[in-house]
Amino acid sequence: MSKENHKQKDSKKNRSTTFLCKPILIVILCTIFTSAGQVLLKIGSKNTGSLIDILTNIYLILGVCSYAVGAILLIIALKYGDLSLVYPFVALSFVWVTLLSILFFHETVGWINWLGILVIIIGVSLIGYGSKKWK
Amino acid sequence: MVIFTIIGSFGSILLKKGSGRFHLDFSTKGIINLLTNWNIIFGGLLYFLSLIGFIFLLRQQELSILYPLTSIGYIFVTLFSVWLLKERINAYKILGIALIIFGVWMITLH
Numbered sequence: 001m002s003k004e005n006h007k008q009k010d011s012k013k014n015r016s017t018t019f020l021c022k023p024i025l026i027v028i029l030c031t032i033f034t035s036a037g038q039v040l041l042k043i044g045s046k047n048t049g050s051l052i053d054i055l056t057n058i059y060l061i062l063g064v065c066s067y068a069v070g071a072i073l074l075i076i077a078l079k080y081g082d083l084s085l086v087y088p089f090v091a092l093s094f095v096w097v098t099l100l101s102i103l104f105f106h107e108t109v110g111w112i113n114w115l116g117i118l119v120i121i122i123g124v125s126l127i128g129y130g131s132k133k134w135k
Numbered sequence: 136m137v138i139f140t141i142i143g144s145f146g147s148i149l150l151k152k153g154s155g156r157f158h159l160d161f162s163t164k165g166i167i168n169l170l171t172n173w174n175i176i177f178g179g180l181l182y183f184l185s186l187i188g189f190i191f192l193l194r195q196q197e198l199s200i201l202y203p204l205t206s207i208g209y210i211f212v213t214l215f216s217v218w219l220l221k222e223r224i225n226a227y228k229i230l231g232i233a234l235i236i237f238g239v240w241m242i243t244l245h
Contacts, residue, residue, distance in 0.1 A: 071182075072159070075175065078147075079154040084216040084224055087147055088209055091235045094242050116241030123234030130227020 023081025024128055027089040030073035035096035037066035039104055085131045091120050136192055136204045143185030144211035148219055149178030203240040210236075 044059030054060060077086045095117050101107040153174025158165060169175065192201060209232045216222040 071179070075150055075154050075157050076159070078151045079157055082216065082222045083147060083151040083220055084213050084222045084228060087212045087216075088228070088232055088235055091206070091209065091239060094239055098242055110245070112244045113242050116238045116244070118238075119234050119241060120238030123231040123238060125231075126227045126234065127231035130225050130231065 023077040023079075023086050024089060026073055026077040026080070027086050028092060030070045030077060031090060031093040032096055033066050033073060034070035035093045035100060037063045037070060038093075038097055039063075039100045040066060042105070082131070085127060088127050089124055092124055095120055136189075136196075136201060137207060139185045139188035139192070140205060140208045141211055142181050142188070144208050144215055146178045146181030146183075146185065147212055148215050149174045149181065151178075151216070151220060153178055199243045199245065202243045203236070206236045206239040 040059045040063030044057045044061075044063055047057055048054050048060075074086075074090070077089075098109060098113060098117060102109055153172045153176075156168065156172050157175060158168070160166075160168070189201065189205065213224060213228065213232060217224055
């Protein structure tokens with residue numbers, strides 16, 4: 001496994017489309033985990049009276065775990081892709097958090113916010129598409 | 136806020152540098168390898184520091200003002216990755232980042 005990774009790293013110069021897809025898919029998964037983590041932390045933040053409350057709060061524990069998984073996925077994504085490609089995809093967490101806030105907290109979202117979601121998705125897609133050109 | 140964003144951006148550079156040596160290996164050797172991966176450790180610390188700074192600032196300033204400011208990080212990360220990691224960027228990346236910053240600002244509007 002690790003030998004294969006090194007081989008991939010060495011052949012970074014002639015990257016193919018599949019090589020590009022891998023870090024993007026991993027970083028998208030990463031943003032889903034961090035967004036879920038944020039929502040869990042928000043739910044858990046209601047019950048933070050004492051230290052024991054915090055340490056036994058299942059939402060806070062799950063939230064932190066979800067964040068940790070997100071962080072590991074980000075590092076793995078960085079291993080396979082350029083920082084200037086992977087990092088902008090982190091912005092997708094803004095999209096997920098907004099959608100999850102509607103779903104779980106019944107927050108109201110105006111048309112300008114929907115437009116913001118659309119603009120972020122277009123921006124991220126452009127970066128992905130643009131990187132495909134560098135072969 | 137800008138300082139914390141720069142710290143976080145620098146953290147992501149270190150994470151990228153350390154990621155080549157990063158393996159999901161839970162054997163003793165793997166754990167030692169991770170604990171001596173200073174790029175990952177310091178990168179993670181800087182990332183964490185910028186998060187703490189952000190939470191600290193949140194107590195004094197509105198989220199709707201601070202959130203769009205965090206997206207300045209995308210500019211710094213891109214600049215740093217060209218400057219320090221010698222990555223190549225193109226018009227798509229620049230336009231994409233501009234759209235992301237614009238989109239983040241729109242998401243925080245009420």
